[in-house]
Amino acid sequence: MSKPGQRVLAALRQMILSGELTAGERLAEIPTAERFAVSRMPVRLALRTLAQEGLLERSGARGYQVRALTGADLEGAVEVRGVLEGLAARQAAERGLNAATRATLEDCLRRGDRLFAKGHVRLEDLEEYHDLNRAFHQAIVAASGNPAIGLALGRHEHLPFASVSALAVDAEDLEREYRRFNFAHLQHHAVFDALVRGQGARAEGIMREHAQATLGYARWFGGEEGEAGAVRVLV
Incomplete structure (x- = not known):
């Protein structure tokens, strides 16, 4: 994964764990890319990785939402x-x-x-x-x-x-x-x-x-x- 992708990935993990991103909150590629001032590709890879790790789950055809964790x-x-x-x-x-x-x-x-x-x-x-x-x-x-x-x-x-x-x-x-x-x-x-x-x-x-x-x-x-x-x- 590229350096921008790693930065987005680490930042989103921390936001989920700190509660800044709450359970059920939706994450989509375009607004997330705008938030971190990166292209859509590193965001796409970061969201996919977080879903594989169990921190996100699919929401609709293209988006994800934060999974409820204890x-x-x-x-x-x-x-x-x-x-x-x-x-x-x-x-x-x-x-x-x-x-x-x-x-x-x-x-x-x-x-x-x-x-x-x-x-x-x-x-x-x-x-x-x-x-x-x-x-x-x-x-x-x-x-x-x-x-x-x-x-x-x-x-x-x-x-x-x-x-x-x-x-x-x-x-x-x-x-x-x-x-x-x-x-x-x-x-x-x-x-x-x-x-x-x-x-x-x-x-x-x-x-x-x-x-x-x-x-x-x-x-x-x-x-x-x-x-x-x-x-x-x-x-």
Whole structure:
């Protein structure tokens, strides 16, 4: 997806989760494109992606509407992803990392270190983090040697925030977002350490906590948990 498409996608996710876009509210391509000052194509792809993730549902022939979500919906989806990715991390640690996988993970960590070393983030930094985060998670799933995990995650991605690619960003509070994303990056370092040491149980626990922290950030950094509109999500 193009950079404009990623920006629209992340902004719409955040608007849904913050309650700015309420359950049942309709979204159409032209007014949404005008709202973000982009062409219709990135909006079309963003709306389609949000529907695949379970945040929107079809409304009429061409439009979408915001799906009604509860905190339980989000918690259940994230918990299942944590179980699957935790299993992948445990099996990857037990099998051992090959040189190519280790190099991929180390590259993701180095890129993240550079992003956070300056003590703040811009929206462009978070777009780069989105890409390296996805690569990091996908490498661990592949390293498990268990194709069933990837298949299960693929089927699970239609649930709200069950996909590692589902990134919500609060552009109005990038200081807070720095703390959230940096925390997640430190967890990446921790799980990598467990993987290279062959500590399967530890790697599994960190990955499950990594997913659960998606919901916990709101509480740790001053937000509230409960209904979907009160939850800010990072994956």
